[in-house]
Amino acid sequence: MSQDLSPTKFSLAWLWAVTQLVRRDLKVRYKNSALGFFWSFLNPLMQIVILTIVFKYIMGSTIKNFSMELFTCFLPWMFFSQALNDGAVCVAKDFLLVRKYAFPRIILPIASLTSNLVHLGLGFLVLFAIFLVLPVAFNIYFLWVLPLLAIQCCLTLGLMLLFATLHMYYEDIRFLLGSAIQLLFFLCPIVYTVDQVLTSERLSAFWKEFYLLANPLTPLFIGYRTALLHGGEWPLADYFTYLAASIAWALAVLCLGLMVWRRHQWRFPELV
Amino acid sequence: MSEAAVEVRSLSKKFIVRHERRPSVKRLFTRLLRPFPSNVLWALRGISLSIEPGQAVGLIGENGSGKSTLLRIVAGILRPTEGSVHVRGRAGGLFELAAGFHPELSGRDNIWLSGALMGYSPRQVAERFDTIVEFSEMADFIDIPVKSYSSGMALRVGFAIAVAFEPEVLLVDEVLAVADAHFQRKAYGHLRRLQERGTALIIVSHETAAIRGTCSRALWLDHGQLRRDGDTNEVLDEYLAYAERNNHG
Numbered sequence: 001m002s003q004d005l006s007p008t009k010f011s012l013a014w015l016w017a018v019t020q021l022v023r024r025d026l027k028v029r030y031k032n033s034a035l036g037f038f039w040s041f042l043n044p045l046m047q048i049v050i051l052t053i054v055f056k057y058i059m060g061s062t063i064k065n066f067s068m069e070l071f072t073c074f075l076p077w078m079f080f081s082q083a084l085n086d087g088a089v090c091v092a093k094d095f096l097l098v099r100k101y102a103f104p105r106i107i108l109p110i111a112s113l114t115s116n117l118v119h120l121g122l123g124f125l126v127l128f129a130i131f132l133v134l135p136v137a138f139n140i141y142f143l144w145v146l147p148l149l150a151i152q153c154c155l156t157l158g159l160m161l162l163f164a165t166l167h168m169y170y171e172d173i174r175f176l177l178g179s180a181i182q183l184l185f186f187l188c189p190i191v192y193t194v195d196q197v198l199t200s201e202r203l204s205a206f207w208k209e210f211y212l213l214a215n216p217l218t219p220l221f222i223g224y225r226t227a228l229l230h231g232g233e234w235p236l237a238d239y240f241t242y243l244a245a246s247i248a249w250a251l252a253v254l255c256l257g258l259m260v261w262r263r264h265q266w267r268f269p270e271l272v
Numbered sequence: 273m274s275e276a277a278v279e280v281r282s283l284s285k286k287f288i289v290r291h292e293r294r295p296s297v298k299r300l301f302t303r304l305l306r307p308f309p310s311n312v313l314w315a316l317r318g319i320s321l322s323i324e325p326g327q328a329v330g331l332i333g334e335n336g337s338g339k340s341t342l343l344r345i346v347a348g349i350l351r352p353t354e355g356s357v358h359v360r361g362r363a364g365g366l367f368e369l370a371a372g373f374h375p376e377l378s379g380r381d382n383i384w385l386s387g388a389l390m391g392y393s394p395r396q397v398a399e400r401f402d403t404i405v406e407f408s409e410m411a412d413f414i415d416i417p418v419k420s421y422s423s424g425m426a427l428r429v430g431f432a433i434a435v436a437f438e439p440e441v442l443l444v445d446e447v448l449a450v451a452d453a454h455f456q457r458k459a460y461g462h463l464r465r466l467q468e469r470g471t472a473l474i475i476v477s478h479e480t481a482a483i484r485g486t487c488s489r490a491l492w493l494d495h496g497q498l499r500r501d502g503d504t505n506e507v508l509d510e511y512l513a514y515a516e517r518n519n520h521g
């Protein structure tokens with residue numbers, strides 16, 4: 001069984017197709033809204049305000065500088081959850097393209113990830129604008145964001161591949177995913193800090209360890225916060241052990257995702 | 273090795289058909305274990321054929337006989353279950369009308385997107401952009417969203433894109449029927465010119481006149497099997513006689 005010369009191998013040439021798909025996504029997303037691109041700024045801001053009101057003023061969180069602590073993690077969280085939501089339906093949404101062209105199917109989730117990355121970039125612009133106003137001095141530790149983001153992208157892409165494939169067989173996955181993502185939000189140190197988990201008296205040492213090792217997002221969010229707000233003073237002595245676990249998770253998920261994708265990608269046009 | 277533009281060897285294609293059934297709790301569990309209450313459908317069975325460069329072939333057969341499946345396999349969109357398909361050069365074509373155009377985007381944006389998804393570089397698309405617009409005669413509408421196009425207008429753009437890159441194997445699936453008389457004549461004329469330059473053509477159509485006019489050879493697919501392969505007029509006459517017999521029971 002072979003197929004000569006059909007453009008199914010992923011090569012750099014297909015990156016242009018990715019940019020075209022991203023361009024389309026960005027154009028279409030805000031096509032009929034008056035504020036257009038501003039929603040990319042407004043949405044996270046509104047969420048931050050709501051969460052600050054609830055957790056700081058109503059529940060009386062003792063975290064200092066609550067909204068900034070929240071902001072630094074909330075942006076990458078939005079990126080993660082939105083990319084996963086988009087990713088799960090990326091093949092279904094572009095089913096007509098899949099039935100019409102023989103492009104390597106992986107450009108669909110890659111494009112989905114990339115357009116969410118663009119939104120994340122806009123979010124970071126807002127964050128940096130706030131840093132200028134506060135002011136927070138820009139420092140070298142900010143660069144930590146890049147490798148952390150790279151790990152997060154691997155993890156996210158892996159999950160997108162898995163869920164997009166699953167979604168072609170079970171559409172239930174979209175609904176399940178919605179709830180799972182909501183649960184995960186509270187399992188990550190976003191509206192609380194990792195210190196609060198580690199100093200909790202109700203959690204045994206096992207669960208604290210589990211908390212740090214089992215969720216690859218946890219070390220990433222700790223990292224974003226530390227890099228952007230605390231000048232690289234890692235809150236944990238053995239932070240890098242946990243970061244290594246996170247990298248291992250990300251690579252494992254990505255490999256699994258790619259394997260599943262390879263097996264199923266040519267069945268997509270047959271599934272209606 | 274053969275000089276054939278398309279070489280298909282004992283090709284079979286199996287689909288797994290999913291049934292629409294009323295959901296129930298019991299079914300939920302059986303579905304989790306076995307997502308498809310599977311019905312296997314062999315869309316193509318043991319097809320072998322070879323098409324030379326510059327040859328125009330008409331593909332005929334009843335609805336559901338596997339014509340589109342065959343085209344999609346040649347185009348590389350579907351994978352064979354058994355057998356092999358070799359295409360010398362690039363295979364490109366036009367399937368299912370405007371499907372694949374994004375309704376919210378303009379004709380211009382859609383041309384760029386289609387070109388990119390066909391695997392062409394920005395330069396290759398830029399070089400052919402004006403030709404595409406000119407051929408489709410859609411210059412006045414190229415910057416408005418495709419959702420406001422009629423099906424004939426969308427077809428014009430889709431056809432112009434498909435032929436602009438002059439693939440070695442061109443596949444046309446049952447789409448020219450919605451074009452007006454003027455564009456149909458223009459399109460078939462263009463197909464003949466491409467064919468003279470060495471393009472292998474496979475055309476699916478129920479318009480027997482169009483097939484007789486363009487193709488020297490016809491393939492008759494019947495329930496996924498190649499029933500006849502030969503001179504257009506002979507195959508078509510036999511096919512029409514068969515259809516006639518069927519109508520009278």
